[in-house]
Amino acid sequence: MTAEQALSTSDIVQLSPMFLMRWEEPQQSHVLLYPEGLVKLNETAAAILGECKEPSSIADIISRLCNLYRVNDIDADVMDFIATSLDKGWLRLGT
Secondary structure, X not given: OOHHHXXXXXXXXXXXXXXXXXXXXXXXXXXXXEOOEEEEOOHHHHHHHHOOOOOEEHHHHHHHHHXXXXXXXXXXXXXXXXXXXXHHOOEEXXX
């Protein structure tokens, strides 16, 4: 993301309709399926993207992940991953 497109925790994000996230038994991991192939996700990526299946604010996603994993101070890491996912087209900004 560029400086002009800086993310805010109030921004709404959701999984792009071009991608389907699901568990793949042969891969033994969550994957993002798209017309040209798939992306194998690690546990952290799957947890963050799993929170984006429905439109949600970044603040809500961070809060749910903090509660689920009983951690604090993950804001910057989650924001970085969401920015990267937006750049890759996995996520899109919602309204």
